[in-house]
Amino acid sequence: MSTESKHVTKHIPAKTYVGVFALLFVVTGVEVGVSQYISDKTIAVILLLALAAAKALLVMMFFMHLKYDTKTYSLFLLFPLFMAVLLAVIVLIGAAGI
Numbered sequence: 001m002s003t004e005s006k007h008v009t010k011h012i013p014a015k016t017y018v019g020v021f022a023l024l025f026v027v028t029g030v031e032v033g034v035s036q037y038i039s040d041k042t043i044a045v046i047l048l049l050a051l052a053a054a055k056a057l058l059v060m061m062f063f064m065h066l067k068y069d070t071k072t073y074s075l076f077l078l079f080p081l082f083m084a085v086l087l088a089v090i091v092l093i094g095a096a097g098i
Contacts, residue, residue, distance in 0.1 A: 010068045020062045027055050042096060049088055 031051050038044040061067040066074050 020058055024055055027051055
């Protein structure tokens with residue numbers, strides 16, 4: 001009997017990782033610009049949280065290989081993601097004094 005596994009891995013080209021790294025670098029530059037030039041703190045915080053979420057999504061998709069893995073692992077991410085968004089909303093409401 002054969003006990004070989006049929007696990008197939010997808011090879012991701014290095015240019016994909018370099019492209020994601022470059023995009024993360026650009027988004028970080030945008031974050032620095034937002035923190036320096038946007039005077040309205042509420043808008044700045046909302047923009048910075050959105051940019052940080054975009055960067056986290058890129059890291060999870062490409063460097064943690066969730067984009068190419070089974071959907072089960074992505075589903076395990078939904079509850080913590082929901083809790084993080086809920087926490088961000090609560091913090092923003094508290095900061096706005098609503």
